[in-house]
Amino acid sequence: MPYRRFVDSKGKRWRVWDVVPTPLDRRVAVRRLRAIRIFHNDRRVIPTRRHDLNRARLYFPPSETGWLCFESDEAKRRLRPIPASWAHDSDVTLEELCLRADPDTGG
Numbered sequence: 537m538p539y540r541r542f543v544d545s546k547g548k549r550w551r552v553w554d555v556v557p558t559p560l561d562r563r564v565a566v567r568r569l570r571a572i573r574i575f576h577n578d579r580r581v582i583p584t585r586r587h588d589l590n591r592a593r594l595y596f597p598p599s600e601t602g603w604l605c606f607e608s609d610e611a612k613r614r615l616r617p618i619p620a621s622w623a624h625d626s627d628v629t630l631e632e633l634c635l636r637a638d639p640d641t642g643g
Contacts, residue, residue, distance in 0.1 A: 538623035544631045548608050552630060554618050556602035606634045613637035 540552045604622060606613040615637035619625070622633060 540623065540630065542627040542630045544627075544634065548610075550630070550634060551607045552622070552634075553605055554602060554622070555605050556618075604633065604637070605640075606637050612640035614640050 537553055537556075541549065542552070543549050601616070602618050604615040604618050606615070613634060615633055619633060622630065625633075
C-alpha cells in the first residue's frame, strides 16, 4: 500500500493512501461474542460454514473497486477511482486530486 504526505498551498498537511477492499474470510471477519448451544437438527446446506463467503460481501460489495484516502487533522476525503500514477505524482497534482475528492462522512 503506497503512502504519501504532502502540504497543500494553504499549509495544511495531508496523508494519502489507497484503500483496496478484498473479500474477507468469515473466520477472520465475523466473531461471535458469546456462543449459545441450541440442540436441533443440522440444517446446513454447505458441509462447512468456512466455505460460505456471503457474509464477507456485507462488508465490501463486489462492485467496490477502492478509493484514495486523503486525511488531515481536520478532514478526511475519498477519491474514486484510484488514479493510476498518484503515488508518483507531484504534490501539486495530489492537491488537485484532494480538491476533487468527496468528503468522508464516516459511513
